[in-house]
């Protein structure tokens with residue numbers, strides 16, 4: 001058994017999330033966590049909403065609300081969406097908690113004390129007419145990289161590059177159009193070059209990563225520059241240094257605080273569990289007696305889209321190295337002790353929609369909430385598992401969604417469940433027993449196929465090959481459907497044939513039970529239903545709940561996603577019990593009418 005940290009990228013709380021957001025890492029990280037728990041590992045799955053930074057401040061200004069009010073609104077929307085998808089977070093929190101502020105400041109202070117955060121004089125903007133600081137978000141200009149005419153002072157929304165206001169071509173104030181004046185101002189920078197050597201050594205020791213992620217990360221080391229970690233902005237975590245703490249115009253940059261969320265959420269989870277030090281089991285190198293930054297049995301898996309790799313394979317490890325005192329300047333670990341670096345960075349590719357990039361402004365989009373209002377969560381989870389952007393950019397089309405749902409989920413898996421349970425219920429009223437004459441070769445072969453799939457499917461999920469994994473599980477389903485067609489138990493009606501009918505249905509139900517366990521990480525909602533149709537009671541696939549909690553340190557209360565996932569099925573074949581009563585089955589999946597394709601396409605703009 002290992003302690004497995006599933007660290008899932010933090011959704012930005014400036015609007016509702018679309019299905020592209022949850023396809024790359026939201027659902028896959030849940031599949032991974034559910035499997036790992038079923039296989040007996042101690043999993044801690046954490047994330048939350050990322051709520052600081054200029055875009056939220058700008059959006060709040062536009063709507064005439066405070067950034068906190070805006071963040072509150074979308075935090076709730078996102079929590080409800082992730083709950084609807086059944087994502088089994090141990091804690092899904094947010095970056096505006098006092099606990100998060102304290103952990104961010106602890107990392108900042110320690111990195112500063114160890115010499116990895118250095119002040120640097122840069123050019124900051126002031127308004128010539130008022131003489132006051134002009135925050136980054138109020139400066140607009142042409143992007144020096146891609147030429148986009150409406151780039152913001154801190155970032156170009158067209159090419160995604162981080163910018164400095166002074167880099168903009170034709171900078172202008174968004175308040176009154178005047179050209180800002182640039183004067184010298186002090187900011188803090190993370191000295192990334194001081195980690196180049198330690199990062200290189202660490203990356204060289206990585207195993208099992210997707211090759212493109214490793215290659216991309218190594219290339220970044222060739223050109224590491226000091227990176228600004230504070231901005232001219234009022235909305236964010238205060239800088240915890242003398243002379244800076246009380247300044248309202250300078251804040252820690254959102255990327256620096258958000259990436260620390262994995263740690264602060266783990267600490268918050270532990271504090272809420274009543275064992276405040278319990279987070280160390282997933283994080284503390286010392287506790288496992290390893291100086292390599294990777295404890296004996298603690299493993300950290302980070303899930304994100306490919307546009308976020310740099311933060312997880314270079315910047316976050318650099319922050320941890322600096323905190324541990326393992327960069328070029330040495331140093332001592334802070335109060336939290338030595339912290340583990342990631343074991344693996346699992347990045348996904350992008351999902352497009354009907355051949356186009358998702359775009360809320362052009363309405364090339366379907367939000368999670370709207371999707372779940374019209375379709376079942378497991379229908380989307382199935383599509384993501386079999387056709388998601390695991391290792392290449394992938395297109396979501398409604399026609400393909402319809403086909404996968406109707407031809408594979410309903411006609412394949414749903415049909416197997418339905419016909420085997422209804423035949424057994426009708427003819428025996430319960431799970432039939434095996435005829436004393438014993439099992440045939442065909443019976444044994446099918447049972448063996450299902451049993452051996454546990455090792456295959458489990459290993460594939462553990463190695464982040466979920467597409468192949470669900471393919472193997474569905475192969476068991478296809479074999480079972482073929483078996484039923486060949487054995488044709490519906491023909492074994494006479495008195496003399498009935499024992500054989502019982503055997504065939506017993507074998508079929510055993511394989512339904514096994515396939516259901518194999519599919520549980522992917523399709524938890526329907527797995528619970530199938531478990532109950534087989535006469536099972538209790539929790540088979542545990543689900544998260546939304547709980548309103550008080551801030552642990554006196555801030556405003558907020559909703560979190562959490563759950564008890566210690567219950568539920570294990571990753572093993574469990575013999576079905578002859579004589580256990582079966583109810584008449586209800587369909588587990590919904591067949592969709594082909595007209596949904598035209599209806600959905602009509603909703604799309606662009």
Ligand SMILES: [Zn+2]
Pocket residue numbers: 143144145146147148151156157158159160161
């Ligand atoms: Zn640009």
